[in-house]
Amino acid sequence: MKNLRSTLATVWRIAIPYFRSEDKWAGRGLLAAVIAIELAIVGINVLINQWNSRFYNALQERNWDSFVSEIIYFSVLAAAFILLAVYQLYLNQWLQIRWRRWMTAHYLADWLHEANHYRMQLQGDAADNPDQRMTEDVKLFVDRTLNIGVGLLSSIVTIASFVTILWGLSNAAPLHMFGQDIAIPGYLVWGALIYSVLGTILTHLIGWPLVGIDFRQQQYEADFRFNLVRVRENSEQIALLNGEAAERERLLVRFGRVVENWLAIMSRTKKVTAFTASYNQASVIFPYVLVAPAYFAQKIQLGGMMQTASAFSNVQGALSFFITIYRQLAEWQAVVNRLDGFEAGIVAAGELATRKERIHVVNAGDGAIDLKDLTLRLPNGTPLVNADGFSLRRGERTLLTGPSGSGKSTLFRAIAGIWPFGSGSIAVPAGATLMMLPQRPYFPTGTLQAAIEYPAKEGAFTPAQISQTLELVGLPKLASQLDEHGHWNRTLSLGEQQRLGLARALLHVPQYLFLDEATASLDEPSEAALYRLLEAKLPATTIISIGHRSTLDAFHDRNVVLARAGDGFALQDSKSAAAS
Numbered sequence: 311m312k313n314l315r316s317t318l319a320t321v322w323r324i325a326i327p328y329f330r331s332e333d334k335w336a337g338r339g340l341l342a343a344v345i346a347i348e349l350a351i352v353g354i355n356v357l358i359n360q361w362n363s364r365f366y367n368a369l370q371e372r373n374w375d376s377f378v379s380e381i382i383y384f385s386v387l388a389a390a391f392i393l394l395a396v397y398q399l400y401l402n403q404w405l406q407i408r409w410r411r412w413m414t415a416h417y418l419a420d421w422l423h424e425a426n427h428y429r430m431q432l433q434g435d436a437a438d439n440p441d442q443r444m445t446e447d448v449k450l451f452v453d454r455t456l457n458i459g460v461g462l463l464s465s466i467v468t469i470a471s472f473v474t475i476l477w478g479l480s481n482a483a484p485l486h487m488f489g490q491d492i493a494i495p496g497y498l499v500w501g502a503l504i505y506s507v508l509g510t511i512l513t514h515l516i517g518w519p520l521v522g523i524d525f526r527q528q529q530y531e532a533d534f535r536f537n538l539v540r541v542r543e544n545s546e547q548i549a550l551l552n553g554e555a556a557e558r559e560r561l562l563v564r565f566g567r568v569v570e571n572w573l574a575i576m577s578r579t580k581k582v583t584a585f586t587a588s589y590n591q592a593s594v595i596f597p598y599v600l601v602a603p604a605y606f607a608q609k610i611q612l613g614g615m616m617q618t619a620s621a622f623s624n625v626q627g628a629l630s631f632f633i634t635i636y637r638q639l640a641e642w643q644a645v646v647n648r649l650d651g652f653e654a655g656i657v658a659a660g661e662l663a664t665r666k667e668r669i670h671v672v673n674a675g676d677g678a679i680d681l682k683d684l685t686l687r688l689p690n691g692t693p694l695v696n697a698d699g700f701s702l703r704r705g706e707r708t709l710l711t712g713p714s715g716s717g718k719s720t721l722f723r724a725i726a727g728i729w730p731f732g733s734g735s736i737a738v739p740a741g742a743t744l745m746m747l748p749q750r751p752y753f754p755t756g757t758l759q760a761a762i763e764y765p766a767k768e769g770a771f772t773p774a775q776i777s778q779t780l781e782l783v784g785l786p787k788l789a790s791q792l793d794e795h796g797h798w799n800r801t802l803s804l805g806e807q808q809r810l811g812l813a814r815a816l817l818h819v820p821q822y823l824f825l826d827e828a829t830a831s832l833d834e835p836s837e838a839a840l841y842r843l844l845e846a847k848l849p850a851t852t853i854i855s856i857g858h859r860s861t862l863d864a865f866h867d868r869n870v871v872l873a874r875a876g877d878g879f880a881l882q883d884s885k886s887a888a889a890s
């Protein structure tokens with residue numbers, strides 16, 4: 311119960327922002343229309359219930375005129391019902407897509423806000439698979455919340471309306487047994503209630519293992535899919551290592567779990583279906599059995615009996631609401647928990663960037679990047695790098711070296727403002743443009759032109775500028791493919807990708823260029839040629855490189871090193887490192 315209450319509180323928290331957003335009037339209007347139509351449908355069901363009585367009495371009395379007018383009356387009700395049912399679904403779907411569009415845009419904005427997506431990864435598994443959260447989960451949340459919410463409301467209104475009718479009918483057709491009336495007020499209502507509650511309890515007892523099994527099925531399916539994607543992503547490595555047999559075996563083991571769990575679902579579903587089918591069939595005759603004594607004792611007419619049966623099935627149907635949505639509820643709860651985790655992950659990522667104990671990147675200074683009292687830590691708090699009173703001076707070309715894992719790339723991340731773990735400050739001149747080029751640059755899929763121009767918008771540079779730059783970096787052949795769409799990270803060699811990365815830097819002309827082994831896949835003469843190109847074309851750019859080759863020395867004015875000091879590494883000029 312507590313669980314249900316906290317789930318409902320979470321649902322409210324996730325759902326309500328849409329109905330307070332800029333799209334609130336459309337959202338509220340559509341929701342009101344969907345609810346109003348649902349209530350109108352309950353109203354029509356009440357009218358049809360009353361019609362039952364008149365229609366079957368007309369049949370019993372062989373009253374032709376009454377029969378014809380009731381047929382016309384029913385046709386009008388049926389037409390209204392059809393119209394309402396069509397528009398209820400239509401408006402419901404319309405609300406779903408608007409709500410989903412808003413939630414997706416909202417999540418995308420938060421997730422992509424100032425490296426939140428990166429910090430969420432740093433925090434581990436708390437909010438894994440953001441792609442699933444923003445696709446499947448948002449879709450299911452909107453769909454299930456609406457359908458369960460509206461269904462619940464409709465059930466309550468149905469129960470309230472038909473219980474009143476059934477109560478009246480119980481008095482009109484008192485229970486008649488052994489030749490006398492037995493005065494149990496509202497016995498039909500109690501009958502429906504006991505019947506439904508019994509059904510719900512039995513369904514729960516038979517069906518509850520399905521909740522866990524269904525949940526496991528989703529996990530096994532996701533695990534299988536994830537491993538297929540891993541194979542796709544690493545297909546070259548697998549092919550080179552002849553790893554196909556091993557992969558097939560691993561994948562079949564995973565799919566085996568899907569099948570095994572599915573068999574458990576089948577066996578359990580069989581039992582649930584056997585019960586619910588029997589229960590539903592019994593529901594057809596049960597109300598007749600209840601009122602038959604009154605009917606055969608001629609206390610009521612056929613119309614009264616039919617109306618009672620219809621009212622009974624309406625009440626029982628509404629009470630059995632939980633039987634029909636049984637499996638949806640468990641899935642809904644899992645979706646709600648996942649979205650809740652995702653939202654919490656975004657909030658935690660934002661807090662990492664704003665908490666007091668963090669690396670402060672400030673706008674200050676007149677040209678140099680100054681590191682003050684800086685300690686970089688790993689996410690678990692272990693100290694990694696210390697740097698105090700260290701300046702990366704404007705116009706100076708600095709080569710940063712150090713052992714593997716000493717924190718060179720992490721220092722770059724901290725200067726870029728995306729590494730929150732640690733303390734101290736990094737002063738970056740206000741308005742300075744920084745560009746980081748890693749060993750494996752990222753190119754979005756799309757045209758080659760857009761891939762080079764990234765993160766600027768497509769068209770920010772003219773094709774002539776780009777072609778010229780491609781020629782300079784040694785990729786003249788690509789100039790004819792600027793309009794071609796492709797997955798450039800997959801089709802170009804690593805060396806070509808690194809040349810393309812430098813082309814990006816040449817086009818953007820950043821004030822500070824950080825090269826993190828950005829030319830490591832090129833042969834030494836090519837690397838030298840590209841560094842000379844940077845010197846010639848970006849004379850005003852401050853370059854800081856991470857690299858292991860000694861040949862890089864020639865292109866830098868200063869060598870700094872991350873040398874072991876105590877638990878971590880300290881940033882120092884290379885000479886003092888040598889001396890220590």
Ligand SMILES: Nc1ncnc2c1ncn2[C@@H]1O[C@H](COP(=O)(O)OP(=O)(O)OP(=O)(O)O)[C@@H](O)[C@H]1O
Nearest residue numbers: 432688689694712713714715716717718719720721
């Ligand atoms: N997200 C992370 N979570 C935990 N530890 C991390 C994370 N990112 C980096 N580290 C750890 O921080 C240390 C420094 O990593 P970094 O990539 O900065 O090293 P590096 O000096 O650039 O190494 P290399 O020369 O091998 O590229 C490594 O021990 C690494 O395992």
